[in-house]
Amino acid sequence: MPERIVESTKRVNVWQLLHAGGLAEGACTTLQIDHGAGLEGCLRLTCEGGDLVIEGGPRVAVIWQEWLPGCCRPWFSCPKCTRPCGDLFLCDEIACRLCLKLKYRRPYGDRLYRMRRRLLVARHNRRAIAAEIRLLELQMIRGTDGKRTDRG
Numbered sequence: 001m002p003e004r005i006v007e008s009t010k011r012v013n014v015w016q017l018l019h020a021g022g023l024a025e026g027a028c029t030t031l032q033i034d035h036g037a038g039l040e041g042c043l044r045l046t047c048e049g050g051d052l053v054i055e056g057g058p059r060v061a062v063i064w065q066e067w068l069p070g071c072c073r074p075w076f077s078c079p080k081c082t083r084p085c086g087d088l089f090l091c092d093e094i095a096c097r098l099c100l101k102l103k104y105r106r107p108y109g110d111r112l113y114r115m116r117r118r119l120l121v122a123r124h125n126r127r128a129i130a131a132e133i134r135l136l137e138l139q140m141i142r143g144t145d146g147k148r149t150d151r152g
């Protein structure tokens with residue numbers, strides 16, 4: 001089995017779904033699945049009784065965790081291991097990154113991804129986070145790890 005990569009695997013992100021209104025009771029969201037992603041065509045997600053029902057797939061519990069007083073954040077409960085996860089990956093089955101043994105393409109892809117997530121939920125320091133992400137991206141493009149290889 002070829003190694004599967006996080007960055008090229010279709011996923012459902014809990015924040016994106018929340019902001020799109022997909023976590024409201026009775027909400028129905030349709031996701032377009034890219035060609036070659038294993039599951040093809042459209043995927044319909046319906047929020048039913050607090051769970052996310054994936055058409056042709058598992059029923060995913062949504063966990064609401066109070067992380068600050070009066071402030072809740074959602075997690076998907078992985079249909080395989082029930083671990084709370086922010087992303088569900090859509091391969092031949094639907095599960096979290098660990099269950100599907102997905103790897104990051106580059107070691108700092110992990111860091112970059114976490115930072116992009118931080119930016120999504122940030123209320124403060126957005127500009128600082130965005131600047132840091134740009135720097136990391138540049139380093140990735142250059143293939144350096146913080147060391148400058150360009151002249152000047």
Ligand SMILES: [Zn+2]
Pocket residue numbers: 078079080081082083095096097098099100
């Ligand atoms: Zn899992």
